[in-house]
Amino acid sequence: MLPMSKHNSNSRRSFIKKALGTAIITGAAPSLMAKPKIIQLEPEPMLTKRYAANDQVNIAVIGMGIMGFNNLSTSMKIPGVKLVGVCDLYKGRLERAKELYGKDIFTTQRYQEILDRKDVDAVIIATSDHWHDHISIAAMNKGKHVYCEKPMVHKLEEGAAVIETQKKTGKVFQVGSQRVSSVVTDKAREVFESKTIGDLILVETWNDRQGPNGAWQYSIPTDAKAGTVDWENFLGDAPKVPYDPVRFFRWRNYQDYGTGIAGDLFVHLFSGLHAVTSSNGPNRIFATGGLRYWKDGRDVPDIITGVYDYPETDKHGAFNLQMRVNFVSGDGGGSKLRLVGTDGVITLTGGSVKIERSRTKKNPGYGGWDSFETFSSAQQKEYEKWYKENYPAEQEEKKVVEDDFRAPEGYDDNVAHHTVFYKGIREKGPIKEDAWFSMRAAGPALATNKSVFEKKIINWDPEKAKVV
Numbered sequence: 297m298l299p300m301s302k303h304n305s306n307s308r309r310s311f312i313k314k315a316l317g318t319a320i321i322t323g324a325a326p327s328l329m330a331k332p333k334i335i336q337l338e339p340e341p342m343l344t345k346r347y348a349a350n351d352q353v354n355i356a357v358i359g360m361g362i363m364g365f366n367n368l369s370t371s372m373k374i375p376g377v378k379l380v381g382v383c384d385l386y387k388g389r390l391e392r393a394k395e396l397y398g399k400d401i402f403t404t405q406r407y408q409e410i411l412d413r414k415d416v417d418a419v420i421i422a423t424s425d426h427w428h429d430h431i432s433i434a435a436m437n438k439g440k441h442v443y444c445e446k447p448m449v450h451k452l453e454e455g456a457a458v459i460e461t462q463k464k465t466g467k468v469f470q471v472g473s474q475r476v477s478s479v480v481t482d483k484a485r486e487v488f489e490s491k492t493i494g495d496l497i498l499v500e501t502w503n504d505r506q507g508p509n510g511a512w513q514y515s516i517p518t519d520a521k522a523g524t525v526d527w528e529n530f531l532g533d534a535p536k537v538p539y540d541p542v543r544f545f546r547w548r549n550y551q552d553y554g555t556g557i558a559g560d561l562f563v564h565l566f567s568g569l570h571a572v573t574s575s576n577g578p579n580r581i582f583a584t585g586g587l588r589y590w591k592d593g594r595d596v597p598d599i600i601t602g603v604y605d606y607p608e609t610d611k612h613g614a615f616n617l618q619m620r621v622n623f624v625s626g627d628g629g630g631s632k633l634r635l636v637g638t639d640g641v642i643t644l645t646g647g648s649v650k651i652e653r654s655r656t657k658k659n660p661g662y663g664g665w666d667s668f669e670t671f672s673s674a675q676q677k678e679y680e681k682w683y684k685e686n687y688p689a690e691q692e693e694k695k696v697v698e699d700d701f702r703a704p705e706g707y708d709d710n711v712a713h714h715t716v717f718y719k720g721i722r723e724k725g726p727i728k729e730d731a732w733f734s735m736r737a738a739g740p741a742l743a744t745n746k747s748v749f750e751k752k753i754i755n756w757d758p759e760k761a762k763v764v
Contacts, residue, residue, distance in 0.1 A: 332650060332700035339479040339707055340715070353377050353721055356402075356410045358431055359423035360384035360393055362514070363445050367420045367472065368397075370710045371443075374718050380416050383407045385526040386544070388517055405526045407431055411438040418468070418721060421445060424553040426534055429454040432469070433461045441468040441721050443714070446567070447559040447738035448731065452746070455735040455761060462731040468720040470713075470727050471734040473567035477716045478709035483701045484572045484635075484642055484649045492651060492698075493637030496573070499617045501565045501633040504625035511590045511598060511623040512548045516541050542593065549594035556596030557585070557621045558744040565619055566737040568633055568644070571728065574611040577736045577758035578604035583747040589624040598623040602744050607758070619744075640698075646709075648702040659687045735761045 353376060357368050360382050371377050381402030382393045390403040402413070407423075410416060411434055418441035421431050429449045435442050448471050449455050462469045475481050488496070505511065517524075520541035527539040534552040537543070547553040548560060570577065585600030604617040622629075633644040640653040662668040662683060671679060703709075719725035739761045743754045746763070757764045 332697035334700045334702060336704050337479045337483055337701050339704065339712060351376060351722060353718055354380045354415050354417045355420060356381040356383070356413070356416045356418075357393075357420045357422065358383045358407045358410055359421060359427075359445075360389040361422060363472070364389075364420065364422035365392075365396075366710075367422055367443065367445070367714070370708075370714045371420065371718075373711055374714055376722075377718060381410055381413065383410050385530050386517075386520070387524045388519060405529070408434075411435055411440060416440060418443065418717075422472075424530070424547045425555050425559055426450040426553045427532060429458050430532065432458055436461045436465040436467040436469065439465070439467070441717075443470050443472060443717050445472045446734070447471075447555055447563045447741060448734040449738055449742075450553075450555060450559075452739060452742050452763060455731075455739065459731040459735060468717065468727060469731050470717045470720065471567075471729045471731075471738075472713065473564050473729060473734075473737065474709045474713035475564065475568045476571045476729045476733075477713040478703070479707065479712065480644060480647065480649050480701070480703055480709070481568060481571050484633075484644050485574070487642055487649065487651055488572050488635060492640060492653070493635065493642055494639030494656070495613050496615045496635055496637050498615060498636040499569060499634065500636065501569065501617070502620040502622070503561045503565060503631040504620070504622045504627070504629040506623070506625045506627075506629045508590075510629065512546055512594075513590070513592065514546055516545045520545065546594075549592070549596060551595055554596070555742060556745060557598070557600045557623070558583075558602075558741045558748075559738070561621045562600070562602070562619060562744055563737050563741040565633065566740055567729065567734075569617070570733070570737060572633075572635065572642075572644075575606060575609065575758075577606070577740050577756065577761070578617065579607045579756055579758055580605035581740060581743050581747050581754040581756055582752075583744040584751075585748050597748060600744065600748060602747070604740065647707070648700055650700045651698045653696050653698050657690060659690045732761075 355371060355377060357364050364384070368379065372379065379397050379401055381404065382390065383404050383406065384390055385405055393403060394401060404410065410419060419435050421428060421435070421442060421444040423431060425447060428444055432442050432444050448458060522539045525539070525541070525544055527544065530544060543550055543553070548556070569575065581602065581604055583600055583602035585597035587594065587597050588599055590598045599622045600620070602619045604619065606615050606617060608614040631646065635642040639655045640651060643650045662679065668676065668679065716725065716727065720727045736758060740756060743756050743763060747754045755764050
C-alpha cells in the first residue's frame, strides 16, 4: 500500500473532525447526556394481615436442594404459611430440614407420601427437571396447588399434559421465574406499552457467570453413598445407569435429568421479556454453543448464543432477539435485558429499569461521515439548496437518559413472586406465570437446546407452543 500523502492525511483528519462535530451536535457524545432522574418504585404490598386457622396454607417441599431450601425460606416469610413436610432422596437434606425447621416436621424420601397427606394444601416442586411434569400432574390431581421450579418441563412434548391438568383441576399453578412478578418488570412493561421507545426493533439479553458454583460444580457430601441416596427413584424414566453421586448432586450437567443452560437460565430471560412485551414467543429459533472450559464429564454446553425471530402481534411489531449465557465470562458475569426501539432503549437489570431517548430522524441529513464531502464545492452548494427545498427543518434531539426507576433497598422479587402464589390460593388472585405462560417460555428454551444439538433452525408455533 502506498504511503498516505500529507494532503490526504490532512483531508482525512478534517473529515473525521467534521464527523465528530456532527456527533457532538446530535448529542451522541456521552459527556452531553443528561443525568437520569432516579425514581424509587413502590412494590405491591406484601401479605401482612392475620389469617384465621382455616385460612392458613400448609405447604410441603419436594426436592430439598439449593432451590428447595431457598423457596422454603422465602415462603416462610409470607404470613399464614406453615411448613408440614419435606421430601428428598438424600437423607442428609431431610436431617438439615429438621435442624432448621423443627424435629416435628414430616420427612420422607417418597413424594407420594407428601401428596397423600390431607393436611398439605400446596407443594413446592424443586426436583431435577425430569421429574417436574410427573410430580406437578400428580400433585394437582391430588388436589394440591403447585409452585414448580423452572423449566416447567424437561421435554417439549410434556407441556400439553401439564397445561391440561391445570385447566382440568382448577388448581393454582405457578412456575418459579421470579422476575415475572418484579416491580421492575411491571415498570418496564408500563414504559414499553407507552411507546416511549417507539417501535421495538431488537432485544439483547444475557445472563453470564464466572466460577465453579455458577457452572454447577456443587459440593458433594462425603456420605453420598448408595445407602444415603435413593438412586433408583431419582432415575425415574431416565436411562438406567449405576449409582453416581456426581450425576445426582450435579444433575444440571446432564441431559438425562436437566435442561442445561437453556432450561435453567434462558427460560428466565424469555419469561422476563414476555412479561414486558406480552409476547407469546418467537416463531424461528437458531442457536449454537459448545463446551469450552468446564470439561468435567458434563454433556451440556457451557456457552450458548441464540437468535430468534418474533412475529408481529397485536401487542408488538416484529422484532429480533439476541440471547446469550456464558459460564466462562472473564468480566465476572452479569445479567441484563435491553429493548431497543426506534426512539430509545429500555434497559433492565435486577434492581432497576432505565429509559434512554434518542429519536430516529426522519430526514437523511448530510455532512459528517457522508458522501457530501466528496462533492465539488459547486455541487455542495447546489445540493444544500436542493436539500433545504425538499426537507423541512428538523429539530435536533440530544440523546438523554430520561429516568432510572429503581426497586427500594431490600426489595426481593422472590418474596413478591411467592406472595402472588399465596394470594392466588387464598384470594383467587391472578397468576402471571401459569402453565400456559410457562410453556411459552420453556418451549423456546428447550427448542434452543434442540437447535444446538441438532445443528438446525427450529420453527416454533408461539400460539400453540409446539415445534412445527
